[in-house]
Amino acid sequence: MNIVDLILYIVVIMLSLLVTYLWWSLSKIKRFLKIITSKSLIPRQEKDFKIRRRYIVFTVISEHNISKRELEKAIREVVKELYGIIGLTKSDPQIIFYDPSVKRGVLRTGHLTSNILIASLSSVDNINGKEVLIIPIKTTGTLKRAKKYLYMIRE
């Protein structure tokens, strides 16, 4: 074999290796660019900011009659005491339905803050000097389902 042939062989092999490496790195760059330019990141971010509603069905145990307004005020006070103003702002508990005849109701909050509200409910033990206890029964995603649970579970 001639020396020139040998050098040629080596050059050809080196070139083919280089081309393979370039092709591989290009595909990597392409993949990277695809991730950056893809729109999949944007909806995910939007999804995180979107607050989904949660409805907490609760029952009040008390010998006294308690109005909806008194109850909401007491819950808000306890949330503020336990989690501060930021916790209260984030959770924003609202009693959207309360039936005094069965002493049950539905509280509305966000999906990220339902834990805050459940934790606070048991700490409500006194409303205007009346002894009470609030028990969370079920957390649902729709009001329809919450109302179903409201009358379904009876002691």
Next chain:
Amino acid sequence: MRGFIDLWLDIEPDEVEKAIDVGHKMGYTAFGLEDHGFNWRVKKLRDKKITLVKRITLSEEKESKLKEKLRGIKLSFPIVSVKPQSIQVARFAARDGRVDTIIVDKDTAMYIDKTQVLMVKRYRKVLEIPLEEFLKANDRAKAMIYRRLLLILHYNTPFIISSRARKWNKIHHPLSIISLLTSLLDLDNKDLLLHNISGLPLEILVKNGVKV
């Protein structure tokens, strides 16, 4: 259904019935009642499927006095808890076989250090955190208990959550306890906390010969 156990109710005898009613609604299957002159050791309420167990909490500063009080105590009290008032008592309580739980509250948090936590783990004892005491404590005491909780979690030491409810409306719902602690400790693992209010207290009761 998983049954929950609250090992510390500090309720007067006339309010016990109401507390049991509330506990039954919440899904509790057993309660540890602080002794207020009850004439039973273990009581089973078959209609509600709830077991009541008498317990005693000993608060001592000297080791010798605690030893004296512990003599023959298991005959009348299945659950014995110690509220250490000194580091010696805390260490002794961790070693002694008659003691079931060591209480961590605003008065005892200062005696719960790394050595104590490791000793409790080594001697298979359980640390007990009364929730009512924690919520009632002032800001500094709350922070102290919080740091102890982090220490307990770091060393994987067994602990239980009890309420120390003095009234029927101070009993916490198990779900509320879990939610409160997950938000307080930034925990994702709810199973661990579930174990602390159901599995671990059950183990203590079974160890002391109580059938639930």
